[in-house]
Amino acid sequence: MIDVKTLCLGVLSRGDASGYEIRKEFEDGPLSHFSDAGFGSIYPALRRLLDDGLIVMLPHNGDGRPDKKLYRITPAGRHALYQTLTRTPAPDKLRSDLMFILSFGHLLPPRHLDRIIGDRIADYRRIIATLEVEGETTLRTPGERFVEGMGLAIYRAVATYLEEHRHELVAAALMESQVA
Template sequence: MNVRTICLAILYDGEATGYEIRKLSVEGEYSYFIDASYGSIYPALAKLEAEKLVTSRVEHQDGKPAKKIYSITAAGRAAFINSLFDELGEDEFRSEFLLFARFASELPASLVETRLNERIEQINVMLADFDKLSEDHPHPGDTWVIDYGRTCMVAARDYIQAHRGELIALARPDSGSSAAAE
């Protein structure tokens, strides 16, 4: 999936500014699908507009710069749906937590335990966010996607809780010096 597709997906649900598209793709409900930068969103929107898949209008604001609001056209809706017929790419998964876990043997046990506790708390916050998303998005497709994400996060939390002792056991004793201090 590319930035063009995520822009069309967001606009499929309603009008949005480039800023709102960025926010939805980084912090909002679309952040689970693709990360889109401002540097890629605006060129994609310009190209989509040139292809008549989206339109835009300028809205003036008192005391603020004018904002450009994008809307999807009928041709844009069709192009978006057609893009979903394309073969899907592989999911990308990056995790600072897993990098930390990879090097747990080089770290003090108390730090490893602290990071595990923090990760469990982060997952609990994500699960609460999924609950809020469920309340705000009654569409059956949204429900399925949210339940899928929830299931993945519950499995991750359960794995950490069940195997935390193994990772802590790999770590260095707290009384020893760390590699960074040497």
């Protein structure tokens, strides 16, 4: 599993960044699909990277604002990132509240279950539309474009599966409600 230190090295390999800018990459940027790292894990990771000589801190004048700390990856940091990238990745794990709820969906009122599924389909369709527009307007590295395309394929497949099979689970919930 990729740790927060490595994720920070990945962001910094793209250019100097502040802790806030690194956090934004995990919220809105291309790394938002890999981690939900917050300031509580980013700043300790940056401290360890500094201590290990994998990054350096650059003072930055904020033009009348408080100075912010910019971080830059060192050659040793690039080597550490490369070493991690060349390892065999751990198997993917999918953790999803929706999948948990759907596992027990037959126990829910059919109308409620149908709404949950319909809302998620709408969410996926919005994400798909956003990714399609961003893909056309945002400069990305070849790897980011590849991963974005892979993410689009996953979202499209899940949305289509939910659309084509939701009736099966809703029907099971309807049968369960008639038995109860």
